């Protein structure tokens with residue numbers, strides 16, 4: 001079932017990277033997040049990764065328009081938008097992530113908004129099962145349910161579905177769900193009231209920016225990894241929302257929140273996760289090149305690409 005076996009466990013340090021672009025923007029309302037994968041590739045992402053010694057396979061962009069239903073469903077007691085469309089896109093994306101993981105390739109998903117994680121993490125969990133550990137790096141918890149979401153934006157909801165806190169028949173393909181004790185947040189600083197309760201009631205480990213200030217990023221990453229994967233023998237999927245970084249570092253994003261990770265803190269975090277040799281998949285989401293001026297755009301695309309390289313093992317020396 002596993003893509004490859006080393007020491008009776010997972011392949012470590014895959015030598016090939018599958019880049020899976022899905023230009024989806026229907027999980028929120030600002031246009032532009034869908035052009036991010038193209039811009040990141042145009043800025044040289046694939047060649048940069050090849051230069052690190054990987055073989056790289058860039059998959060075609062998913063045709064999100066073809067997944068648009070003729071009509072959307074409405075959910076009682078919820079103002080959720082684009083449920084069917086998001087489900088269709090993420091289901092297709094999950095199959096592509098699953099395939100890359102089965103081939104033993106590092107599955108690198110480029111979004112799109114963070115609703116795409118409904119697909120990215122389901123794809124890797126089909127291969128790695130309940131061993132899969134998730135590190136969710138974000139300003140936001142993205143753990144609204146269909147009834148708690150005020151915005152109706154599904155990019156604020158994927159975690160509740162991934163952890164089995166929320167379900168809907170339309171998303172019944174999302175199996176298996178992720179173990180709550182193998183999920184950890186880093187970088188939080190904008191959590192809605194109802195989300196706080198969900199995080200606490202479900203005992204989900206969370207390192208906010210308060211913890212980063214108090215302990216430093218080095219200790220926070222260590223504690224996060226110790227929590228989900230103390231023996232470093234389980235596969236890790238990193239879901240990185242660029243808004244985890246401070247808006248001065250990654251300005252071109254739809255829901256910026258001040259007080260975020262510095263340039264080095266986010267790079268260090270990715271370097272430290274790479275050092276575990278357990279990383280099997282990564283998502284880079286919420287870059288919106290249309291928000292801000294040209295320099296904000298270039299800066300955000302470049303920082304997105306550089307954190308990806310760090311997660312793949314780029315070092316300073």
Ligand SMILES: NC(=[NH2+])NCCC[C@H](N)C(=O)O
Pocket residue numbers: 113114115140142144149150151152153155156157192241243255286
């Ligand atoms: N992936 C993101 N940027 N999510 C932002 C979510 C913001 C807000 N909590 C909402 O539910 O709409």
Ligand SMILES: [Mn+2]
Pocket residue numbers: 138139140241243244255286
């Ligand atoms: Mn966010």
Ligand SMILES: [Mn+2]
Pocket residue numbers: 114138140142155241286
């Ligand atoms: Mn997010």
